[in-house]
Amino acid sequence: MNLEPVWISLKTGCISILITFFFGVFIAYLVGRIQKESIKIMVDGLLTLPLVLPPTVMGFFLLMIFGKNGPLGKLFISLFGIKIAFSWLATVISAVTISFPLMYRSSKAAFESVDEDMVSAARTLGMKEWTIFRRIIIPNSLEGLVSGTILAFTRGLGEFGATAMLAGNIAGKTQTLPLAIYSEVAAGNVESAFPYVGIMIGICLLAVVVMNTYQVRVQRKRKNL
Amino acid sequence: MKLVVDIHRKLELFSLHAKLECKNEIIGIMAGSGSGKSMSLKCIAGIEHVDSGFIQIGNRIIYDSNKKINVKVQDRKVGYLFQNFALFENMTVYQNIECVLLAHKIKDENRVQEEIKRFKLEGLENRYPRQLSGGQKQRVALARIFVYPPDVLLLDEPFSSLDRDLKKELMKDLKVQLEKWNKPTILVSHDKEEIKYFTKKIYTIKEGQYEKVY
Numbered sequence: 001m002n003l004e005p006v007w008i009s010l011k012t013g014c015i016s017i018l019i020t021f022f023f024g025v026f027i028a029y030l031v032g033r034i035q036k037e038s039i040k041i042m043v044d045g046l047l048t049l050p051l052v053l054p055p056t057v058m059g060f061f062l063l064m065i066f067g068k069n070g071p072l073g074k075l076f077i078s079l080f081g082i083k084i085a086f087s088w089l090a091t092v093i094s095a096v097t098i099s100f101p102l103m104y105r106s107s108k109a110a111f112e113s114v115d116e117d118m119v120s121a122a123r124t125l126g127m128k129e130w131t132i133f134r135r136i137i138i139p140n141s142l143e144g145l146v147s148g149t150i151l152a153f154t155r156g157l158g159e160f161g162a163t164a165m166l167a168g169n170i171a172g173k174t175q176t177l178p179l180a181i182y183s184e185v186a187a188g189n190v191e192s193a194f195p196y197v198g199i200m201i202g203i204c205l206l207a208v209v210v211m212n213t214y215q216v217r218v219q220r221k222r223k224n225l
Numbered sequence: 226m227k228l229v230v231d232i233h234r235k236l237e238l239f240s241l242h243a244k245l246e247c248k249n250e251i252i253g254i255m256a257g258s259g260s261g262k263s264m265s266l267k268c269i270a271g272i273e274h275v276d277s278g279f280i281q282i283g284n285r286i287i288y289d290s291n292k293k294i295n296v297k298v299q300d301r302k303v304g305y306l307f308q309n310f311a312l313f314e315n316m317t318v319y320q321n322i323e324c325v326l327l328a329h330k331i332k333d334e335n336r337v338q339e340e341i342k343r344f345k346l347e348g349l350e351n352r353y354p355r356q357l358s359g360g361q362k363q364r365v366a367l368a369r370i371f372v373y374p375p376d377v378l379l380l381d382e383p384f385s386s387l388d389r390d391l392k393k394e395l396m397k398d399l400k401v402q403l404e405k406w407n408k409p410t411i412l413v414s415h416d417k418e419e420i421k422y423f424t425k426k427i428y429t430i431k432e433g434q435y436e437k438v439y
Contacts (some may be wrong), residue, residue, distance in 0.1 A: 117311035120272045123298040124305040125369065127328040135324060139315035222355065 001195050004172050005180035008091070010203075012176055013157040016095035020152050023096070024103025025145065029133055031104075032111055044108075051101035058097055059165025066093060066166060090167035091174050095156035103152040110144025111137055143218055150211040154204045228377050228409040232268055232278030232288070236261060239433040243268065247377075247409040253420035254413045255438065256430040262413045263308075265430075266379040269411075270305045271298040282376050282409070304375035308382045310366040312354035318365050319350040325373050340368040343402075359387045360395050367402070378403075378410045384419055396422055 027047065034040040050058050066073045066084045076082045084090055114137050122132045138145070160178040167174035169183060177200050184193040228247040233240065243265040245252060256262045267273040269280060271287070280288040282303070287296040313321050322337050341347060344364040354362060363383060370378065383399070384392045400423060403410055414420050420427055427438040 115309075115311065115314075117307045117309060118313060120267075120270075120298075121305065121307055121311035121366075122313070123272070124270050124301075124303060124375075125325045125328065126299050126302075126373065127324070128299065131328060136313055136315070140313075 001192070002171075002180075005175050005177045005196065006199055008088070008173075008175060009157060009177040012088075012091045012095055013153060016092045016099065016156045017149065017153040019092070019096050020099050020103045020156065021149055024100055024148065024152065025107045025138075028104050028107035028111060029137075032108060033129075047104055048101045050097050051105075055098055055159070055161025056165055059094065059162035062090075062094060062097060062162060062166045066090065085166060086168045086170065086174065088167075088173060091159075091163050091176055094162040094166050095159045098159050098162050099152040099156035102155055103148050106144050106148025106151060107141070110141030110148070113144065114140045143215060146214050147211050150207050154207050157203065158200070226283045226376060226408050227281075228269075228411075229279070229281045230265075230269055232265075232275045232280060234261075234264065234268055234273070234276050236264065236433070241265065241268075241430075241433040242435065244435050245411075245428060247411060249407045249409060250426065251403060251410045251412055251424040253424045253427040254411060254430065254435075255415065255417060255420050255427055256413075257415055260430040261433055262430055263381050266305065266381050266411065266413055269377075270303045270379060271296065271301050272305070285376075302376040304370040304378040306363075306366055306370065306378070306380045306383050308385060310354075310362040312357075312362055312365055312369075314354050317351050317353055318346055318357070321354070321365055322369050322372050325369055329373055331373075336372055340372045343371070344368040358391075360391045363387070363395060364398075367399070371402075371406070374406075376408060378406070378408065380410065380412045382414055383412070384414070384416070392419075 031040060031043055031047070034043065063085060064070050066076075068074070068077065068083060068085060073084055076084050082089070084093065118136060118140070119132060122136050127135070158178055159176070160182070163174070163176060164179060169175055169179045171183075175183065177196050181193045181196045181200070184190070184196065226249055228245075230246070231244045233242050235241075238259075239261070241261040241264060243261075254262045254265065264273060268275045275288060275290070277290040278288070279290070280286070282301075285296075286292070286294050287301045287303075288294060313324070316324060319337060319341070322340055326333055326336060341350060344367055346361070346364055346368060349357065349361060349365075354365070357365065384396065387395065396419065403423070412420060412423055425439055428435050429438050430436070
C-alpha cells in the first residue's frame with residue numbers, strides 16, 4: 001500500500017485546522033461585535049456559503065482567485081514565485097475554505113450562549129472588550145469550541161470537491177486520502193481502496209470519540225461540583 | 226456625590242421615563258415585573274441604550290443626548306449587582322475579585338484579602354461559583370464590586386433568588402455595608418418589606434412614569 005496519501009492528508013488536516021481555528025474564532029468574535037442587525041445577517045450568510053454551496057462551486061471560485069490568472073494567484077507568483085494552483089498549499093486552502101464555516105458557526109453559537117449578564121458585569125467592572133473575550137468568553141465556551149474544532153478537522157480531512165478543482169489529483173503531491181480512494185475505485189482497484197477507507201474511518205471515529213469523551217468529562221465535573 | 230437621572234427609552238408596550246435624584250443615600254424602586262425597573266438600572270449602567278435624556282454622577286456627565294455624550298460602560302464607575310449575581314463561572318472566588326483589580330492594572334493581594342474578610346469569604350477562595358450557595362454568591366458579587374469601588378451602586382432584585390431565612394441575615398449585612406459606604410445607591414425590588422427595610426425614599430413606576438411613593 002502506498003502511504004503517501006495518508007501523510008499528505010494528515011499534514012493538510014493538521015495545518016488547515018490550525019488556520020481554520022484561529023480564523024473561525026476571531027471572525028466569530030468580530031461578527032458578534034457588529035451592531036447593525038442587517039449587516040450581521042448578510043456577513044453571516046456570506047461566511048456560511050462555503051458550507052452550503054457544492055464544494056465544486058467553491059473550488060471553482062478558488063481557482064478563479066488562486067489560479068495563475070486570478071488576482072491572488074498572480075500576486076503570489078510575482079511576490080514569492082509560488083504557483084498556488086495544483087500545489088500542496090492548494091489542498092490546505094481548499095480544506096480551510098470548506099471547513100471554516102463549521103468552526104465559525106460553532107464558535108459564534110458558543111460565544112452567544114455565554115451568559116449575557118456575565119459579560120455585562122465584566123463591563124461594569126471596567127474590563128476591556130478584548131480582556132472580556134480572552135478571560136471570560138473563551139473559557140466559558142470551551143465545550144463549543146472543542147466540538148467545532150473536531151467537526152472542522154474531520155470536514156477538512158474529508159475535503160474532496162474543492163481540493164480536486166484547485167489542487168488537482170497529483171499522486172505524491174496533492175493526492176489526499178479521499179482523492180486516492182476515488183482514483184483507486186475509478187481505476188478499478190477496489191481492493192486497494194479498502195485500507196484507505198479504513199484509515200479514514202479510523203481517524204474520524206477517533207476524533208469524534210475524543211470530542212464525546214471531553215464533553216462527558218465536562219458534564220461530570222459540573223455535576224460533581 | 227449626587228446621581229441625577231432623566232432618561233427616555235421607548236419599549237415595546239410603553240415609553241419609559243426614568244427621572245430621579247439620589248444623593249449619598251439609598252433610593253428604592255418598587256414595581257412589578259415588566260414595569261421597566263431593571264431596564265432603568267441597565268440604562269444608567271450603560272448596558273442598555275437610551276433614546277434621549279441626561280445622566281450625571283457628581284460633576285461627571287456620563288450621558289447627554291443633546292451634547293452627544295455617551296460614556297462607555299467600562300468608564301461609568303457604576304457598580305451593578307445582578308439578580309443572578311453573574312459571577313465568572315470559569316474563575317475561583319479569589320480570581321473573580323482579583324480580575325477586577327487586574328483590569329485596572331493593579332496587583333494587590335492585600336486588597337483582595339481585605340474584601341474576602343469584609344464579606345466573610347474566608348475558606349471559599351478556591352471554590353468555583355457553581356460550588357457556592359446563593360448567599361455566598363451574593364457576597365462574592367459585592368466583594369467584586371467593592372474591590373475597586375464605584376461611584377454609584379445599582380442593586381437589581383438582590384434577594385429574589387435567596388431562601389427566606391438567609392435573606393434576613395444578608396439584608397442586615399448589606400445594610401451595614403451600604404451605610405458605611407454612603408454613596409448613591411438604587412435598590413430595585415418587587416418586595417415592599419425588603420425596600421422599606423433599606424430606605425424611606427421609594428419610587429414606583431406606572432406605565433413607564435416614575436412616581437414618588439413616600
